Amino acid sequence: MSTTFKQILWGYELTYPDSWSHQTVQDADAFTETLDPLTSDLGADSAHLLVRGEWNWQRQPIKPLWNRHIGMLAGMMGAKEIGSAPWKLGDALGLEAEIVLPKKDNRRLWTGILMHDFRVLHLMVTHPKEVREAFEPLATKVVASLRFLFRIHGIRVSRHGIPLPPEYEAVDPRTIMNDIPDPENWRAYSGKAGIGALQAFYLREIPFHNWDTEEYVPFPGSSELGFARLQLRRGETKILLGLMPYDESGTLSSSSPANVVFKIA
Numbered sequence: 001m002s003t004t005f006k007q008i009l010w011g012y013e014l015t016y017p018d019s020w021s022h023q024t025v026q027d028a029d030a031f032t033e034t035l036d037p038l039t040s041d042l043g044a045d046s047a048h049l050l051v052r053g054e055w056n057w058q059r060q061p062i063k064p065l066w067n068r069h070i071g072m073l074a075g076m077m078g079a080k081e082i083g084s085a086p087w088k089l090g091d092a093l094g095l096e097a098e099i100v101l102p103k104k105d106n107r108r109l110w111t112g113i114l115m116h117d118f119r120v121l122h123l124m125v126t127h128p129k130e131v132r133e134a135f136e137p138l139a140t141k142v143v144a145s146l147r148f149l150f151r152i153h154g155i156r157v158s159r160h161g162i163p164l165p166p167e168y169e170a171v172d173p174r175t176i177m178n179d180i181p182d183p184e185n186w187r188a189y190s191g192k193a194g195i196g197a198l199q200a201f202y203l204r205e206i207p208f209h210n211w212d213t214e215e216y217v218p219f220p221g222s223s224e225l226g227f228a229r230l231q232l233r234r235g236e237t238k239i240l241l242g243l244m245p246y247d248e249s250g251t252l253s254s255s256s257p258a259n260v261v262f263k264i265a
Contacts, residue, residue: 005029008152008166009197010053010119011204015145017138027194027255028052028122031142033135047127047135049142054120055196055254057218062115066095069113069122073099090147092116108132116148119200151208158187160264162232162239163205165193168260176244176259189260195219195245196254199228202241210234219245220254227258238265 001018007029016022016031023030032048056065066084084097096112110125123143127135156164168191173180176188193201199218206213215231217223228243241262245252 009201011149016142050124052122055199056118056120087112167191173261176261186263192257194255195243195258198243198258
């Protein structure tokens with residue numbers, strides 16, 4: 001038996017065995033070979049698949065993204081690349097590689113990235129070498145099941161017809177923007193999804209809810225705006241939608257959590 005996991009923000013799904021469990025680990029989704037998420041461990045003795053999304057609004061070529069991905073792994077794990085190969089999964093293109101870890105490390109590590117329009121997925125499979133024969137075929141099957149979705153049905157919408165991300169709740173817009181002169185024309189929703197994931201969500205879903213995007217200002221980007229902005233129109237109705245990043249550390253990036261605010265014109 002198997003379970004289908006659907007990542008609503010990044011717009012992909014995959015199928016994993018019922019004997020595995022799913023966890024959210026910071027800005028990534030982890031799939032591990034245990035039934036009990038309370039005992040799941042992503043340490044050196046675990047066997048798992050990790051999937052992390054990245055918003056590539058500039059449509060950077062795959063090779064620089066791959067080099068950065070490999071560089072991060074090398075820095076974290078002391079890993080060495082033994083050569084990458086082209087990778088194609090459905091209509092997504094990418095690169096993959098088996099990674100050589102230090103001899104004292106008992107793990108096997110495989111990694112890959114896939115690009116689909118503005119979306120990039122970083123994947124990593126790691127497991128102790130002694131479980132390779134049992135784990136690798138399962139992990140390979142899970143990775144092969146991954147597919148990008150063009151839209152997701154059943155998404156909540158506001159009463160004005162704006163798609164709402166999962167686990168976002170309505171709040172007073174003045175708790176997010178304290179300089180609003182006409183709060184009655186604004187709506188706000190608070191949550192913890194990364195601003196990159198929210199941009200992937202809205203750029204994918206907005207057209208299916210009959211909105212036209214007249215302007216899109218990405219974050220991070222060349223603008224000094226400090227947040228992502230979409231100007232939307234449906235008939236005579238105009239919406240100015242902002243994705244407002246926040247971070248207690250004070251350093252904002254594409255993975256920073258963000259709230260959703262919009263003004264009805």
